[in-house]
Amino acid sequence: MLPFILSALACYILLLRPLYDYYRHFTNARRLNCQKPRTKATRLPWGIDFVRRLAKASNQDRLCEEVSSFFEEEQCNTFQVWLPQRHKHFWTTEPRNVQAILATQFSQFELPPEREGVVKPMFGRGIFSANGTYWEHSRAMMRPQFTRQQIADLELEERHFQEMLLHIRPDKESGWIDSIDLRPLFFRLTIDSATEFFFGQSVGSQIEALSDRPLKETHENYGWRSLADHFDSGTRHLGTRARLGPLYWLHNPSDFRENSHQIRQFADYFVQEALKRTAMDDMLEKEEAGGGEEKDRKYVFLHELIKQTRDPIELRSQLLHMLLAGRDTTAGLLSWVFFLLARHPKVYQRLRATVIETFGQYDSPQDITFSRLKACTYLQYVMQETLRLYPQVPVNGRTATTDTCLPVGGGLNGTAPVYIKKGERVNYSVYGMQRRKDIWGPDADEYIPDRWASHRYGWEYLPFNGGPRICLGQQFALTEAGYVITRLVQMFDELVAVDPKEPVINQSTLTSTAKQVRVRLHKADQVC
Ligand code: HEM
DSSP: OHHHHHHHHHHIIIIIHHHHHHHHHHHHHHHTTOOOOEEOOOSSGGGHHHHHHHHHHHHTTOHHHHHHHHHHHHTSSEEEEEEGGGEEEEEEOOHHHHHIIIIITGGGEEOOTHHHHHHHHHHOSOTTTOOHHHHHHHHHHHGGGGOHHHHOOHHHHHHHHHHHHTTOOOOTTTOEEEEEEHHHHHHHHHHHHHHHHHHSSOOOHHHHTOTTSOOOOOBTTBOOOOHHHHHHHHHHHHHHHHHTGGGGGGOOOHHHHHHHHHHHHHHHHHHHHHHHHHHHHHHHHHHTTTOOOOOOOOOOHHHHHTTTOOOHHHHHHHHHHHHHHHHHHHHHHHHHHHHHHTTOHHHHHHHHHHHHHHHOOTTSOOOOOHHHHHHOHHHHHHHHHHHHHSOSSOEEEEEESSSEEEEEEESTTSOEEEEEOTTOEEEEEHHHHTTOHHHHOTTTTSOOGGGGGTOOOOTTOOTTOOGGGOOTTHHHHHHHHHHHHHHHHHHEEEEEESSTTSOOOEEESSSEEESOOEEEEEEOTTOO
């Protein structure tokens, strides 16, 4: 009897089940009028050469360009490729497909399951990697923290901007700085401001990086060292883990473990401090029988979050996810803005004229506020155009949670729907979509902020993602970046690339940034 049952089971698993699945998918696809998209031919079995090309390009900081070249080779905007274990991946630059997976068919797609495993050792479980009800819970908890009032603290920005200026020292006679790489300065500025905003205490990386200053006075009871370096090294390792896909666990070197430990220790310290403070407040409030007045304290994200949960692990993880989502992205935007402005002197001069007219000279700034930055049209165009050419999340993906279809990409001319089976992956290249010549015109690869005067964008422009998982920090990022751009542009009347012919290197870890931003700067005469 047993042999019979075993052979029946084997027959079902090996033959009947695949046949039944094949039939089910075939009829589903026909019912939905789906057709196959182009298939990327691979030379080696299981798409090994395709995966190898991606890995090589990623190691050489050419990932975005390589992905775009796949679309060019196939001469289409959606294709499929067979990968190991007969897994099929779809790639698309179709706005309608991206809109479907992020918005109109939101419930049928989710973040690739491995994302949680990739970031967990360093950041724990939080909004940036969660799916389903835990994501809904996280989003509901975070969203109220992004009101205009809370993200518009420009005093905080000015303090960190001033600390950044300690590294920018023009020659007293000529007013010139002959060569400076702005990129590390922006990365330090954004970790300093983000840690202050989220935890109430900046890691002080600009001061720590000054060779002629004593090490930063750290918090009275806890002295951290090189937190920004741990964060940078850790996110580089996360990039490597992310590129390994489901095999992310293979990359877990000891320095990554140390980076994770240091970052978690930093967060734990401030979470514990905040919990103690809240417990003390509760006690005082009881003693005063509810008659105590609300204390006038500066806004700290962590202190607000405590009103919603007092679980120290959840607080730590959610805050670190915020740091992950918000720090490198904003620094990347600033880096690309100055990389591009240094190669487009006319744009720089026009931006400077606009900034001076709107916000005055560096020494006597007038009313730089959240709403006035937002209303400064040319400044917004400059940022929008930068985000179009160099989005910080250039390639992204979702996994189907059910059998479904994409609206377009199938058939010979790519207009038919495409059938997607549960578990299959759809990757979308925002970088490629935002440079499509049939959408943006023949000058799509050029940096022309003025194109925004006449362009109203839809799903073809997606630097902050869209749908229910749209970036929570969009306004926060644009305010911070807009402020820093304004202050630098007020201060320097000339900005030139050290080597205008230097090739563009788009470095990707978890996010994308210019590998370096080597510029010459001239301090404006009016600035003391
Ligand atoms: C130029 C700066 C920024 C860019 C280009 C950017 C872009 C993005 C993108 C593309 C996503 C979607 C990721 C995905 O679903 O796979 C995202 C999500 C997110 N971003 Fe941003 N971001 C920026 C700054 C920030 C800042 C400053 C914060 C916080 C202060 C932030 C918080 C978040 C959060 C919490 C999510 C997850 C939202 C969710 O899944 O519900 N971002 N961002």
